[in-house]
Amino acid sequence: MSSVYGEEASQYGDDHGSGAHEEKIFVAVRLRPLNEKEITNNDVSDWECINNTTILYKNTLSERSLFPTACVYDRVFGYECSTRQVYEEAAKGVALSVLSGINSSIFAYGQTSSGKTYTMSGITEYTLADIYDHIAKNDEREFTLKFSAMEIYNEIVRDLLTPDDTPLRLLDDPERGTVVEKLTEVTLKDWNHLKELLSVCEAQRKIGETALNEVSSRSHQILRLVSASVTR
Numbered sequence: 001m002s003s004v005y006g007e008e009a010s011q012y013g014d015d016h017g018s019g020a021h022e023e024k025i026f027v028a029v030r031l032r033p034l035n036e037k038e039i040t041n042n043d044v045s046d047w048e049c050i051n052n053t054t055i056l057y058k059n060t061l062s063e064r065s066l067f068p069t070a071c072v073y074d075r076v077f078g079y080e081c082s083t084r085q086v087y088e089e090a091a092k093g094v095a096l097s098v099l100s101g102i103n104s105s106i107f108a109y110g111q112t113s114s115g116k117t118y119t120m121s122g123i124t125e126y127t128l129a130d131i132y133d134h135i136a137k138n139d140e141r142e143f144t145l146k147f148s149a150m151e152i153y154n155e156i157v158r159d160l161l162t163p164d165d166t167p168l169r170l171l172d173d174p175e176r177g178t179v180v181e182k183l184t185e186v187t188l189k190d191w192n193h194l195k196e197l198l199s200v201c202e203a204q205r206k207i208g209e210t211a212l213n214e215v216s217s218r219s220h221q222i223l224r225l226v227s228a229s230v231t232r
C-alpha cells in the first residue's frame, strides 16, 4: 500500500512498525488448523504457540534433536485465532498508516497451503472496510483512492485488471524506484466498485493445483492502493 500527500496527523502511524521516521518490520506468524485430510491421516502439528510471541517447534522427527525449539516473533497466532484477530493485532496499524501519508506493505510468506491467500483476503477486506469507514467519518477532507493489481507468475508480471496477457516491463526510475510500466490504475468509486475489481483479479489469477493445495494460487499477487486527500 502506498500513500501520497496525506496531510493528517499520524492517527495510525505509531503501531506496528509504521512510525514515520524509522523503518521497521513487524513479523507475525499464524498457524492454520489441520485440514480434513490431515485429520483423517491422523497428522499432528509440530508447532504450538505457547504465548503471544513464542512458537514451539516440537521436532517429532526422530533424527532431529529431542528438545523443542522456541522461536520468538513480534506476534504469533494459534489455530484458534480468527483472521479478524490477526488483522486487528498485526496488520491494521500498518495497513491504515496509508491514511497518515506513510507507505506500507503487508505480505504473506509460507509454503503452499499454509493459509497465505486465506489470511490476506481477509486482511484486504478488513483494511478497505476501515479505510472507507475513515473516509465517511472525515467528510471535511476529500479522498481519492487508486487501485491496481498485478500478478507475478513464472517470473512474468501481468496486469490483473485487464484481460490482456502481455507481460509488463519493470523500469528503474531514479526518483520513484521500481515502476511497472503501463500498469492499470483505477480510481475507486466506492466499496462495491472495489469488490468488483477484486473479483476481476480473482478470475484473472493463474490457479494451478499442487499436491498440498487443490486450489493453490502458484503465483504472487500484489494489490496496490494509493490514497490521497485534500481539505475540501
Ligand SMILES: Nc1ncnc2c1ncn2[C@@H]1O[C@H](COP(=O)(O)OP(=O)(O)OP(=O)(O)O)[C@@H](O)[C@H]1O
Pocket: 031, 032, 033, 035, 110, 111, 112, 113, 114, 115, 116, 117, 118, 119, 210, 213, 215, 216, 217, 218, 219
Ligand atoms: N486459518 C485458517 N482456518 C481455516 N482454514 C484455513 C486457514 N488457513 C487456510 N485455510 C484453508 O487451507 C487451505 C489452503 O489455504 P490457502 O489457499 O490460503 O493457502 P496458500 O498459502 O495461499 O497456498 P498456495 O501458496 O498454494 O496458494 C484453503 O482451503 C483455506 O481455506
